[in-house]
Amino acid sequence: MTTLVELEGIEKTYGTGDAAVHALRGVTLRVEHGEFVAIMGSSGSGKSTLMNILGCLDRPTNGRYLLDGREVSKLDKSELANVRNRVLGFVFQSFNLLSRTSALENVELPMLYADVPGRERHSRAREALERVGLGSRLDHHPNQLSGGQQQRVAIARALVTRPKVILADEPTGNLDSSTSVDVMALFQELGQGGITVVLVTHEPDIAEFASRVIVVRDGLVQSDVRQTPKRARPQPPS
Amino acid sequence: MSPLQTVRIASRALVRNKLRSFLTTLGVVIGVGAVIAMMAIGSGAKAQVEAAFAAMGTDLLVVLPGSTSAGGVHGGFGSMPTLTWDDLTAIQSDVSTVKNAAPALRSSLPVVSEDQNWTTSVTGTTPEYFDIRSWPASSGNVLTQQDVDSTNKVVVLGATVSEKLYGPNASPVGQTVRIGQNPFTVIGVVARKGQSPSGQDYDDTAFIPVTTFAQKIQGGLKKYLSGTVYVGAMPGQTTRAQQDITALLRERHHLAAADDDDFSIRNLSEIAGAQEEGTKTMTTLLASVAAVSLLVGGIGIMNIMLVSVTERTREIGVRMALGARPPDILAQFLAESLTLSLMGGVLGVAFGLGTSAWLASRFHWPVLVQPDVIAVAVAFSAFVGIAFGLYPAWKAAQLDPIEALRYE
Numbered sequence: 079m080t081t082l083v084e085l086e087g088i089e090k091t092y093g094t095g096d097a098a099v100h101a102l103r104g105v106t107l108r109v110e111h112g113e114f115v116a117i118m119g120s121s122g123s124g125k126s127t128l129m130n131i132l133g134c135l136d137r138p139t140n141g142r143y144l145l146d147g148r149e150v151s152k153l154d155k156s157e158l159a160n161v162r163n164r165v166l167g168f169v170f171q172s173f174n175l176l177s178r179t180s181a182l183e184n185v186e187l188p189m190l191y192a193d194v195p196g197r198e199r200h201s202r203a204r205e206a207l208e209r210v211g212l213g214s215r216l217d218h219h220p221n222q223l224s225g226g227q228q229q230r231v232a233i234a235r236a237l238v239t240r241p242k243v244i245l246a247d248e249p250t251g252n253l254d255s256s257t258s259v260d261v262m263a264l265f266q267e268l269g270q271g272g273i274t275v276v277l278v279t280h281e282p283d284i285a286e287f288a289s290r291v292i293v294v295r296d297g298l299v300q301s302d303v304r305q306t307p308k309r310a311r312p313q314p315p316s
Numbered sequence: 317m318s319p320l321q322t323v324r325i326a327s328r329a330l331v332r333n334k335l336r337s338f339l340t341t342l343g344v345v346i347g348v349g350a351v352i353a354m355m356a357i358g359s360g361a362k363a364q365v366e367a368a369f370a371a372m373g374t375d376l377l378v379v380l381p382g383s384t385s386a387g388g389v390h391g392g393f394g395s396m397p398t399l400t401w402d403d404l405t406a407i408q409s410d411v412s413t414v415k416n417a418a419p420a421l422r423s424s425l426p427v428v429s430e431d432q433n434w435t436t437s438v439t440g441t442t443p444e445y446f447d448i449r450s451w452p453a454s455s456g457n458v459l460t461q462q463d464v465d466s467t468n469k470v471v472v473l474g475a476t477v478s479e480k481l482y483g484p485n486a487s488p489v490g491q492t493v494r495i496g497q498n499p500f501t502v503i504g505v506v507a508r509k510g511q512s513p514s515g516q517d518y519d520d521t522a523f524i525p526v527t528t529f530a531q532k533i534q535g536g537l538k539k540y541l542s543g544t545v546y547v548g549a550m551p552g553q554t555t556r557a558q559q560d561i562t563a564l565l566r567e568r569h570h571l572a573a574a575d576d577d578d579f580s581i582r583n584l585s586e587i588a589g590a591q592e593e594g595t596k597t598m599t600t601l602l603a604s605v606a607a608v609s610l611l612v613g614g615i616g617i618m619n620i621m622l623v624s625v626t627e628r629t630r631e632i633g634v635r636m637a638l639g640a641r642p643p644d645i646l647a648q649f650l651a652e653s654l655t656l657s658l659m660g661g662v663l664g665v666a667f668g669l670g671t672s673a674w675l676a677s678r679f680h681w682p683v684l685v686q687p688d689v690i691a692v693a694v695a696f697s698a699f700v701g702i703a704f705g706l707y708p709a710w711k712a713a714q715l716d717p718i719e720a721l722r723y724e
Contacts, residue, residue, distance in 0.1 A: 135637065135717045156641040163639020174634045174721065178332060190317050190325075191639040235638070 083109035088141035103297035116288035167236030171248035206234040226257035263310035326651035343613030348664025350606035358599025360682035369588035382578030397540035413557040418445035421543035440529020448548035456489035456504025476519040614700035621708035633720025646713040653705025661697030
């Protein structure tokens with residue numbers, strides 16, 4: 079396995095002087111290709127900040143961040159946007175689909191910013207939706223879909239750019255437990271397809287599906303354990 | 317992202333809020349419409365003034381004889397004949413900036429046909445007069461030198477007089493009318509000229525040879541020319557001609573340097589210029605008021621765009637997370653405001669044209685829509701869209717994706 083994400087001494091401080099808040103105090107961390115990592119931590123632990131930095135939505139105050147071999151901690155806004163577009167895929171707790179826009183168009187959205195030609199955009203979006211099991215609901219708007227279906231549209235949207243890493247921020251936070259398991263099954267499938275998944279959660283039973291659990295506390299990595307993931311869906315007989 | 321995609325996303329966002337988009341556009345529609353209608357009114361008024369002065373004759377000077385001043389009472393110009401026939405000849409032949417000149421002796425007399433009569437201003441003049449005033453015959457002929465030389469009893473009628481005596485569309489050429497005690501043969505009718513800038517009917521007149529006028533109406537040719545002199549200056553030389561004639565007449569009348577002129581020269585181009593300035597000022601005033609409403613429309617766009625950016629903060633966050641660069645977001649919102657204002661511009665052109673047409677038909681106002689005004693109005697509305705859309709779009713582009721995603 080090769081290293082995909084390499085954080086070295088990442089610090090993030092908000093504010094200055096006495097009012098300064100040290101959200102991250104020196105996180106060093108490596109994620110290999112194809113890993114399924116769950117980041118856990120209580121609120122205020124710094125896990126959201128860590129996620130934002132991993133997602134290139136924010137830049138660290140100090141430290142080095144190599145993503146797929148490229149130093150990204152010093153890039154400007156537009157360059158970060160390009161990295162997010164080409165290397166990363168996002169899945170949010172509240173789905174964040176564009177309302178009054180069809181599933182297909184929602185999935186096409188990131189490709190608009192990658193200048194993918196219209197025909198290819200269409201076929202790739204359709205493919206991604208089929209892959210998450212929504213091939214029959216291409217024209218449905220988010221308000222016509224259940225929460226689980228919306229989250230699968232969001233996963234299709236994250237997948238469609240063929241990212242190296244999918245970052246999921248509490249992806250099951252708004253879903254009931256059986257739908258959550260379905261979504262986790264989908265993530266596990268992606269992992270087997272070679273996509274690295276980094277997941278932030280505060281639910282231990284969700285973290286069980288990951289192959290590695292990192293616990294963050296007070297801006298530092300408290301523990302980092304590799305585990306045998308619990309199967310979200312019975313393995314198809316091989 | 318391609319410009320086409322940007323425009324598509326923008327127009328979809330606008331279609332989603334149809335009523336809001338329409339109301340926002342309305343400000344620009346009214347602004348652009350008002351600019352076009354006001355400019356049409358202004359240009360129409362200007363064209364009317366120009367037409368009125370063109371009817372008077374271009375490069376036209378009128379020389380009036382001087383005033384009496386007996387015992388400190390000034391009688392006004394024309395109250396004393398100071399111009400002589402020799403003065404006229406001198407103006408005609410000695411001034412290089414003068415193309416031609418014609419006398420105009422006037423008297424208000426009844427013109428009597430077989431069964432009608434009409435009192436009009438009978439003018440005794442020469443053929444040059446029709447040239448100076450650019451006043452051709454619409455039927456028959458104007459006066460000839462032959463008529464003047466032979467003291468012919470012929471008359472050229474103005475359109476109004478012809479109509480009063482013979483009815484509309486009649487051809488009175490060859491008929492006989494009586495002016496004073498003398499019968500005159502109608503040899504022509506001059507083309508309709510309309511009204512003077514002061515509302516006087518140019519066509520309420522009749523022309524006879526100046527020699528005939530002097531003999532039959534004044535009772536003999538006198539030394540002094542008891543009327544005015546119309547001078548046609550060389551093209552564009554009107555002011556020079558005025559100076560030259562002034563110098564010539566002062567010399568001929570032996571006036572000392574301290575003496576006042578005993579004649580006056582009216583330069584109609586100058587009056588026309590002043591009138592045109594007046595309409596230009598009016599047009600500018602109207603257009604600026606209209607432009608203010610366009611400005612208000614622009615502020616409306618800015619207001620709605622700011623609301624829209626706030627409302628869609630989360631959408632902006634999502635787009636940014638998925639890879640939209642700040643310039644992409646800027647372009648998207650600029651495209652929205654530009655689409656709004658351009659749509660307003662196009663609808664405003666229709667509105668302005670409609671208003672102009674309505675004013676023309678309802679109030680018979682002279683309106684003139686100039687194509688370049690339309691182009692300028694549309695361009696200006698586009699400018700308004702960009703100028704007032706820039707700040708909201710910039711605000712959207714500057715949003716922090718993390719904050720934007722968290723926005724409820």
